[in-house]
Amino acid sequence: MFGYDPHYPEDRSFRPDAATIEDYIANADDIILRAHFVAPVWTDTAVVSTRPDPAEIGSYIAINTQVELFPILSDDCLILTRNGTINQLVTIAPIHFGSTTAYQLTINQFNIDVTTIGTLMLIRDLARTYTLIDYPDAQAIDEHKFTGAGIGFNQYSTDPRRQRPIFVMRRFSAFSGSVRNEMSLAKLSLTMFGPVVVSDKIHSQISVRHDLEAHRTETIAIPPAGEPYVIDTAAPDFMPDEIRFLADDLPLLKLDNSPDDARPIGPNATSLWSQNTPPTISLATLVEQGARFRQVMDDFSKSHTIESQSEVPQTYIPPRLPPAETVELVQDRQIELDGEGLPIRAEDIPIWASRTLANRLIILGRAAKALAKSDHPEPTRIAKGLQALAEFKPRIAAGDRHAIDEFNNCLMQLRLRDGFSNAEYLKGQTGDAYLFTHDGRKMLLDRHLASTVSGFNDPKLIRIYYTRDKHTGTIIVGSAPYHLPTKKS
Numbered sequence: 001m002f003g004y005d006p007h008y009p010e011d012r013s014f015r016p017d018a019a020t021i022e023d024y025i026a027n028a029d030d031i032i033l034r035a036h037f038v039a040p041v042w043t044d045t046a047v048v049s050t051r052p053d054p055a056e057i058g059s060y061i062a063i064n065t066q067v068e069l070f071p072i073l074s075d076d077c078l079i080l081t082r083n084g085t086i087n088q089l090v091t092i093a094p095i096h097f098g099s100t101t102a103y104q105l106t107i108n109q110f111n112i113d114v115t116t117i118g119t120l121m122l123i124r125d126l127a128r129t130y131t132l133i134d135y136p137d138a139q140a141i142d143e144h145k146f147t148g149a150g151i152g153f154n155q156y157s158t159d160p161r162r163q164r165p166i167f168v169m170r171r172f173s174a175f176s177g178s179v180r181n182e183m184s185l186a187k188l189s190l191t192m193f194g195p196v197v198v199s200d201k202i203h204s205q206i207s208v209r210h211d212l213e214a215h216r217t218e219t220i221a222i223p224p225a226g227e228p229y230v231i232d233t234a235a236p237d238f239m240p241d242e243i244r245f246l247a248d249d250l251p252l253l254k255l256d257n258s259p260d261d262a263r264p265i266g267p268n269a270t271s272l273w274s275q276n277t278p279p280t281i282s283l284a285t286l287v288e289q290g291a292r293f294r295q296v297m298d299d300f301s302k303s304h305t306i307e308s309q310s311e312v313p314q315t316y317i318p319p320r321l322p323p324a325e326t327v328e329l330v331q332d333r334q335i336e337l338d339g340e341g342l343p344i345r346a347e348d349i350p351i352w353a354s355r356t357l358a359n360r361l362i363i364l365g366r367a368a369k370a371l372a373k374s375d376h377p378e379p380t381r382i383a384k385g386l387q388a389l390a391e392f393k394p395r396i397a398a399g400d401r402h403a404i405d406e407f408n409n410c411l412m413q414l415r416l417r418d419g420f421s422n423a424e425y426l427k428g429q430t431g432d433a434y435l436f437t438h439d440g441r442k443m444l445l446d447r448h449l450a451s452t453v454s455g456f457n458d459p460k461l462i463r464i465y466y467t468r469d470k471h472t473g474t475i476i477v478g479s480a481p482y483h484l485p486t487k488k489s
Contacts, residue, residue: 038089
């Protein structure tokens with residue numbers, strides 16, 4: 001059930017169509033979007049109280065890894081590349097945590113080998129820096145007062161809520177020096193996937209109960225479902241072959257906190273999370289490193305753009321594209337506004353936006369038509385969502401941490417979330433619904449603001465599909481206020 005299958009695709013890292021770092025930078029959005037649709041081998045999450053910044057994470061990982069990892073940044077995520085392949089995707093998402101906003105830090109591993117263990121350790125360290133408040137199994141660990149010495153083992157190991165494997169090792173004291181070193185390294189690696197218990201008694205009990213005949217140097221793995229089995233953690237080549245089993249049947253860890261059961265973790269969960277991880281960097285130092293890293297990345301990107309433009313021959317003729325789509329429908333006429341200066345009818349939103357959000361946000365013609373026909377019951381909520389995009393997204397792109405917090409707080413009040421639209425995945429199945437042409441360039445509606453209501457026929461449903469024009473920094477809205485087609489529709 002939960003054993004290592006040599007035919008399982010334990011390595012799902014991929015090589016994008018990019019030959020150089022310059023290519024990676026130039027095609028960052030496309031590469032990151034593609035990474036969102038690769039099935040990870042392992043996924044882990046942590047909920048933190050301070051909003052992480054992708055530049056801070058990228059800087060910290062680049063500085064502290066002993067392998068050559070190059071981060072590619074976006075507004076709310078980053079990918080980590082190594083030797084021309086995409087190995088990890090790290091995402092940041094605001095979530096409800098009681099009456100406040102917290103942030104879910106998720107790492108998706110596309111392969112498991114020796115080098116990925118180091119990255120997982122750094123992510124754990126970063127979670128402590130941003131003030132760790134929850135992670136999968138943390139509440140069960142605290143409830144059962146479970147420790148690495150085996151206290152609360154029976155209760156936690158049989159808890160139906162358990163998502164992580166448990167690893168049971170014998171004490172190292174009787175081992176020779178070389179074996180002890182190998183076992184210590186194995187423990188360090190296994191801790192990144194689940195709690196490690198060091199107990200001769202528990203090791204013997206499980207061996208007898210399940211007829212495993214486990215030797216002293218072998219570790220017993222207990223998956224959330226299925227039977228325990230042994231892995232040879234004393235083998236010099238323990239990594240990566242014996243770790244790949246984690247990819248087989250273990251469920252991908254997804255944490256969904258609700259206001260009813262969310263609560264900060266206690267001492268037992270904190271201790272197990274921090275086990276064998278490096279000391280925490282100060283938040284002030286991390287912020288400083290992130291700001292410098294973002295500036296370096298921005299400078300690199302700008303210089304590359306300039307060089308690329310200078311290399312274009314004067315005789316170059318761009319390919320013919322469909323005519324540019326603009327706000328062509330918007331005609332200046334009298335519209336009715338409420339006390340906050342917001343339109344009270346959906347059909348007036350494009351006119352209001354052209355007056356108040358000009359040069360910061362553009363509503364394309366097809367979106368204006370859809371708004372005019374929608375008769376949406378909450379036009380002011382849509383308008384406030386557009387205001388938030390126009391005000392905060394350019395500041396976020398420039399690395400303004402305050403703008404990130406303000407944007408997320410605004411969305412929480414509006415009961416909206418911001419995320420990828422799945423456009424890259426759907427564009428081949430839904431015609432040109434997610435594609436448009438603007439200023440002679442083909443572009444993709446890769447992001448959207450979405451209401452918590454998801455039903456296609458719900459009148460209060462809100463979907464605002466948009467992208468950010470990298471050349472101008474302008475937010476371009478290509479569809480609103482309802483769903484674009486999906487596979488289900």
